[in-house]
Amino acid sequence: MDVEVDIFSGRPNPRFMLSPVLGDELLRRIEALRPVSEGDHPQDGPSLGGLGYRGLRVHPGAADADDPPVRTGVGPGEVVLAAGVVTVTGAAGKPGTRRFRDPGREVERWLFSSGASDLEPGVVAMVHAQLSGH
Amino acid sequence: MLRITADVYSGRNNPAADVLDAGEARAALRDLARDLDLFSATEQDDTSQGGLGLRGFWVEFLEDGLVHDFDLEARLYLPVAPGAGAGRTAEVAERLVALTERGQQAALPADAPAIDESVRSLLLEQLSATSSVSVADQVAPPQSGPQEQEPADVTCQIEFAAYNPGFWNNDATIRTSNNCYNYASNWRTNTFAQPGRGCGSMYTAITCQEVGRAALCDGMHHRFDCFPDTEKPRYLAALAVIPGGGDYHWYRKMKEGFWGHKPGGTAVRNVDNRGNVILDPAQADRGPYTIFCGYFYGCTSQQRRIR
Numbered sequence: 001m002d003v004e005v006d007i008f009s010g011r012p013n014p015r016f017m018l019s020p021v022l023g024d025e026l027l028r029r030i031e032a033l034r035p036v037s038e039g040d041h042p043q044d045g046p047s048l049g050g051l052g053y054r055g056l057r058v059h060p061g062a063a064d065a066d067d068p069p070v071r072t073g074v075g076p077g078e079v080v081l082a083a084g085v086v087t088v089t090g091a092a093g094k095p096g097t098r099r100f101r102d103p104g105r106e107v108e109r110w111l112f113s114s115g116a117s118d119l120e121p122g123v124v125a126m127v128h129a130q131l132s133g134h
Numbered sequence: 135m136l137r138i139t140a141d142v143y144s145g146r147n148n149p150a151a152d153v154l155d156a157g158e159a160r161a162a163l164r165d166l167a168r169d170l171d172l173f174s175a176t177e178q179d180d181t182s183q184g185g186l187g188l189r190g191f192w193v194e195f196l197e198d199g200l201v202h203d204f205d206l207e208a209r210l211y212l213p214v215a216p217g218a219g220a221g222r223t224a225e226v227a228e229r230l231v232a233l234t235e236r237g238q239q240a241a242l243p244a245d246a247p248a249i250d251e252s253v254r255s256l257l258l259e260q261l262s263a264t265s266s267v268s269v270a271d272q273v274a275p276p277q278s279g280p281q282e283q284e285p286a287d288v289t290c291q292i293e294f295a296a297y298n299p300g301f302w303n304n305d306a307t308i309r310t311s312n313n314c315y316n317y318a319s320n321w322r323t324n325t326f327a328q329p330g331r332g333c334g335s336m337y338t339a340i341t342c343q344e345v346g347r348a349a350l351c352d353g354m355h356h357r358f359d360c361f362p363d364t365e366k367p368r369y370l371a372a373l374a375v376i377p378g379g380g381d382y383h384w385y386r387k388m389k390e391g392f393w394g395h396k397p398g399g400t401a402v403r404n405v406d407n408r409g410n411v412i413l414d415p416a417q418a419d420r421g422p423y424t425i426f427c428g429y430f431y432g433c434t435s436q437q438r439r440i441r
Contacts, residue, residue, distance in 0.1 A: 009314045009398045009423070010382040011340075012326055049400050050407045051383060051421030122380045126422060 001026070003115055006054040006082070007123060014123050016115030018058070026058070029107045030079065030086050033100035053130040055082025056111055081108040105131060135159035135200065138230055138237065139192040140249060140257055141211075151237035151249040152196070162233050163204050166193075169226045171324075173210040188260035190214045191230050214261065224261055231257050266293040266367050267389050271357070290360035292431060293367035294389040295320055299402040310399040315349075317396035318371040318384035321437040326399070329382070332439040340379040342427035349373070353436030357429035365433035372415040373430060374423040383423045385415040386432075393418075 001018040008014075018026065058079035077090035086100040086107060102108055109131055116124050136159045139150040153159050173193070190213040195201045201208055214227050234249040247253065272289040302317060303309050311324040319327070330336035330348025337348040346356075354371070355361060361368045370387040385395040388404070393412040396402045405411055406418035416426045 006398070006400070008381040009396075010328070010345075010384065013398065049397065049403060051397050051423055052407070054397075054400065120380075122376075122378055126376075126380065 002059045003111065004057040004059065005112070005119065005123060005127065006057055007052065007126065009051060014119050016118040018111075018114060022114050026079075026107070026111060029110065030088065030100060033086060033102060033107065036085065036099040036101055053127045055080060056108060057081075058111075081105075081111060084108075135196055136162065136233075136237075137192070137194040137196055138234055138249070139194070140231075140253070141189045141192060142187065142257065142260065146247065149247040149249045149253045151234035153233060153237040155236070158233075158236055159200060160203075162229075163200060163206075165229065166226065167204065170206070170210075172223055172226055173212050175207040175210060188214055188257060191227060193230070227261055228258065231261075266295040268293050268366070271370060288358045288360070290358060290431070291363065291368070292361075292370055294387055295367065295369065297388040297390050297392070297394055297404060299394070299404075302396060303401040309401060312396065313398050314382075314384040314396050315440065317394065317402060318369070318386040319432045319437050319440050320367070320369055320386065321440055323440060325441055327440040329440075332441040337382075340375055340382050342373065342375055342425060345375060345382045346373060346427055346430070349430060352439050354430045354432055357431060359431070361431055361433045365435060367434060369432040371430045371432055373427040374415065374420050375425045375427060376422045377425055380422065383420065385412065 001023040003016050003018055005014045005016075058081070060077065077088055079089075080087045081102065084102050084105050086102050088098045088100075090096075112127055112131070116127075135156055136153040137150055138153065139148050141148055143149070153162065190211055193210045193212070195206070195208050198208075200206070212223070212226060212230065214223060231249075231254050234254065237249070249257075268291055270289050271292045301308075302312060302322075308322060308324065311326060312322050313326045315327045315329055316322055321327075328336050328348075329345050330351050333348075333351040333353070335348060335351045337344045350356070357370070372385040372387075372393070373382060374385075375382045383395065383397070385393045388394050391413070392404045393415050394402055394404045395412070395415075407421045408419040410418070412418045420426070
């Protein structure tokens, strides 16, 4: 899985790859979250959009389309982690959009830490500053 | 061969012209081929792009040969809306209007008007009215950056386009493939344009000086270094960077008086990070882009150069 750090405005966003093992772990953590119910408006951080760190976007890699994780059944589909909410779109076996609460942005923090070593120090510092400021 | 219909009237049938010469029709399609991404197969549903006055153009094929040869839908629509009239869309629309000069009245019912000289004038007038207003830029902004040097008694004519976020936001590919520099230039390349890449000298560091140099290389000018009328539209843009060189960000002033901007692949907005409408980017909450570099003018040559 390819993870995009949605942070820049002019430059393309930095990205890192998740190994299949970590990808499976991500999906397991997401499925363990409580779904957002109708009328529930979780907002655990700044609004989406704007300048600076906005969240993480997970794009399924080509391999995932043929070999979706079996345990969770989430499979391929874009995942967005931002502002305390995880949004899964277009997952195999579970079409449509599903949203989950991510209290304290814990899954988002875990995912970012999984790839931080592949990123520029300045990016890591910016993201940490905004996640800790939450 | 081709029927061009101007979607402009409300009560009357829209005017149309048929281009019956096969050679003319093929030449026109070859010319339009690079801009086919501006067309859609159906009229836009976005109500913000409807309304009175020129809304767009239909291009219809009267026989199947061209459809097959150019792999097209039988009927295409070019939407023309406030703000979207600037840049490529306006240029394509003007080419369609010019094409009607070589056509003849469409074989439609007797009450369907022809696209004659008076209609062409109306259409061209509508195109320029939808795109921008020209103003005299003579009020210097607050001194807020080391690059700013305002020559005395200089007045430059510039243009402000109407704020049209839908043009950038409604289609996911357009939204994610164009960045702040595209927006500030009011030119969609779908390449996440980078300052200097178009002129062959992309920035090598993210500083006010270096990103500014790259933008000047693409064809921008510092504010108050005027462009001639031949370079219309001439937009007012502003540049900011993150200390330490992380990234840069551009803004563009809109006809409505505020500034718009596009944070990377996210939606165009006219508010800052505190949710306040941006009246001056030098004073706005720019998040981590705390170094304000100054103001620039874009122009039509610069639009066509950016990549």
